[in-house]
Amino acid sequence: NAGVTQTPKFRILKIGQSMTLQCAQDMNHNYMYWYRQDPGMGLKLIYYSVGAGITDKGEVPNGYNVSRSTTEDFPLRLELAAPSQTSVYFCASRPSRTTGGGRLFGAGTRLSVL
Amino acid sequence: GESVGLHLPTLSVQEGDNSIINCAYSNSASDYFIWYKQESGKGPQFIIDIRSNMDKRQGQRVTVLLNKTVKHLSLQIAATQPGDSAVYFCAEMPGGTSYGKLTFGQGTILTVHP
Numbered sequence: 001n002a003g004v005t006q007t008p009k010f011r012i013l014k015i016g017q018s019m020t021l022q023c024a025q026d027m028n029h030n031y032m033y034w035y036r037q038d039p040g041m042g043l044k045l046i047y048y049s050v051g052a053g054i055t056d057k058g059e060v061p062n063g064y065n066v067s068r069s070t071t072e073d074f075p076l077r078l079e080l081a082a083p084s085q086t087s088v089y090f091c092a093s094r095p096s097r098t099t100g101g102g103r104l105f106g107a108g109t110r111l112s113v114l
Numbered sequence: 115g116e117s118v119g120l121h122l123p124t125l126s127v128q129e130g131d132n133s134i135i136n137c138a139y140s141n142s143a144s145d146y147f148i149w150y151k152q153e154s155g156k157g158p159q160f161i162i163d164i165r166s167n168m169d170k171r172q173g174q175r176v177t178v179l180l181n182k183t184v185k186h187l188s189l190q191i192a193a194t195q196p197g198d199s200a201v202y203f204c205a206e207m208p209g210g211t212s213y214g215k216l217t218f219g220q221g222t223i224l225t226v227h228p
Contacts, residue, residue, distance in 0.1 A: 004157075040220075041221075042203055042219050042220050043158070043203070043216075043218045045215055058215065090157050090158070092157075102160040102163055103160070103216075104160075105157030105158050105159070106157055107155075108155075108156070
């Protein structure tokens, strides 16, 4: 199954709980991204990675952490979940900077923090 | 038109009509622009892109127009079909070592009536 796979698809958390959103791609893409999408809004970049071992902050990194130990996987960690983190989270990937901006998105993880 | 928060711009058309979706971008240094389609419950899907050194690019049933003078981007869909119903986002990316960091617009809801 070539593409970007996100798990879980849905999750409900209580305030203060933590969880890891998983993202995996099997296309050997170097660049991976995490976005969040709030209702009626466009996507905002949380973190990105340009290769294994290299990550950097996007627009809205507070409350999140990432790691990139392999090319395939780019998990997003939420520590001490807050209601403001209720959102749909999308992971995306693309081969490299020189191939333009188009990227492949996963189907998303819908997270509610209550 | 412009909108804030949950009130996305909407466009309703009849099947077979042509659709034009507009987007105003903010960064005059943006070098690359992309249109994405997002169906309900799915991740964004790449439609077409254009570089800042072009003013028009055509794909299958879609055309993107770029007016850098007024920082305006439009997506034209010919012979719109019910399957085109979705939210459409424009995204911009600055040139240089931006690592493909896209800034997404708010989106426009397109509804196609049979």
